[in-house]
Amino acid sequence: MASPRQVVTLDASEPLEKINEVIARDGGVIVSNFLSSDLLKECLEAIEPHFIGRKLYTSDATHNELGKEFFSPGSQRVYPSILRLTIYSDEFSSYTGETLVPQKSGYMLNATTAIRLVPGAKAQPLHRVRPVAIPRFESFPSYLTMSQDQMAYQIRPDPTNPLFTVMVGCLIAASKTTVKNGATRVIPGSHLWGSDRAPKPEEAVYAEMEPGSALFTLGSCFHAGSANLSEENDPDASRTLFAVFGQRDYFRQHQDEVLSTPIEVARTLPEDILKITGYYKAVGGVGYVLNHQAPVEFLHDSNNGIGKLGSQQTLVNGDM
Numbered sequence: 001m002a003s004p005r006q007v008v009t010l011d012a013s014e015p016l017e018k019i020n021e022v023i024a025r026d027g028g029v030i031v032s033n034f035l036s037s038d039l040l041k042e043c044l045e046a047i048e049p050h051f052i053g054r055k056l057y058t059s060d061a062t063h064n065e066l067g068k069e070f071f072s073p074g075s076q077r078v079y080p081s082i083l084r085l086t087i088y089s090d091e092f093s094s095y096t097g098e099t100l101v102p103q104k105s106g107y108m109l110n111a112t113t114a115i116r117l118v119p120g121a122k123a124q125p126l127h128r129v130r131p132v133a134i135p136r137f138e139s140f141p142s143y144l145t146m147s148q149d150q151m152a153y154q155i156r157p158d159p160t161n162p163l164f165t166v167m168v169g170c171l172i173a174a175s176k177t178t179v180k181n182g183a184t185r186v187i188p189g190s191h192l193w194g195s196d197r198a199p200k201p202e203e204a205v206y207a208e209m210e211p212g213s214a215l216f217t218l219g220s221c222f223h224a225g226s227a228n229l230s231e232e233n234d235p236d237a238s239r240t241l242f243a244v245f246g247q248r249d250y251f252r253q254h255q256d257e258v259l260s261t262p263i264e265v266a267r268t269l270p271e272d273i274l275k276i277t278g279y280y281k282a283v284g285g286v287g288y289v290l291n292h293q294a295p296v297e298f299l300h301d302s303n304n305g306i307g308k309l310g311s312q313q314t315l316v317n318g319d320m
């Protein structure tokens with residue numbers, strides 16, 4: 001088998017068209033000098049207290065919603081850690097009466113996490129960024145008309161628009177990332193594969209990065225965190241990434257029921273109503289709060305109710 005092609009690195013000063021060209025061909029690209037050293041320092045100082053005393057993930061910590069050992073056992077993850085984001089827009093026109101109304105989607109954060117791999121952390125299985133459930137809309141492009149229980153990451157590629165994606169991953173290196181300390185593995189070109197093709201370890205290459213570089217991947221491109229094989233005393237032993245996932249802004253409820261319903265009213269609602277209004281997680285764990293808990297867990301906790309989740313107390317007490 002020919003050796004897989006490497007992940008291309010382009011400097012942040014390169015024109016966006018050039019960066020897009022590589023992403024369209026490979027499904028991902030490393031952008032060097034994405035974050036200035038000052039901003040990176042600021043981000044690290046803000047996140048560091050949340051890593052202190054944090055437990056390491058164990059194989060059952062995500063309730064198997066994403067498959068077994070989706071998150072590397074031996075990794076530390078801090079949610080949420082909002083950063084900046086870029087994603088491609090989606091344009092479409094639909095008739096209102098006889099007027100063709102042009103529409104252009106925006107983007108929004110899907111999830112933010114700071115991920116640290118300490119020596120001994122295990123490799124993650126190769127996967128696509130997931131999941132966002134796609135309803136069946138007639139107005140969707142044909143490659144997106146699928147049954148409701150299929151996931152965005154299973155979309156078939158659109159040869160006329162390889163950049164189309166419902167999700168984008170941006171993994172910003174907050175430390176040096178190396179083959180030894182668990183750099184992300186990527187399979188360039190896998191964003192064009194159908195959902196019937198399984199990723200093989202030998203098809204993946206390591207995206208080694210300097211601090212401040214960022215690996216952008218389309219949601220459909222296979223990638224994974226790797227094992228951290230460093231010695232404890234290695235100066236680059238710990239690998240830290242700021243993971244920022246983006247999604248199209250139309251994949252959500254038309255009316256945000258959770259924010260529209262006063263919490264004291266929501267607390268009186270029966271389970272079936274809470275389920276359809278969005279207080280439970282969807283397939284694949286979509287709609288989680290903090291460390292993959294369902295919003296309903298917080299709704300009924302008077303000490304920890306919705307709106308108080310971002311408090312220092314919740315985040316640093318050794319929670320995963």
Ligand SMILES: O=C(O)CCC(=O)C(=O)O
Pocket residue numbers: 071115171182183184185223224225226241243
């Ligand atoms: O840790 C990494 O290198 C990749 C993380 C990732 O892809 C994920 O958690 O979904």
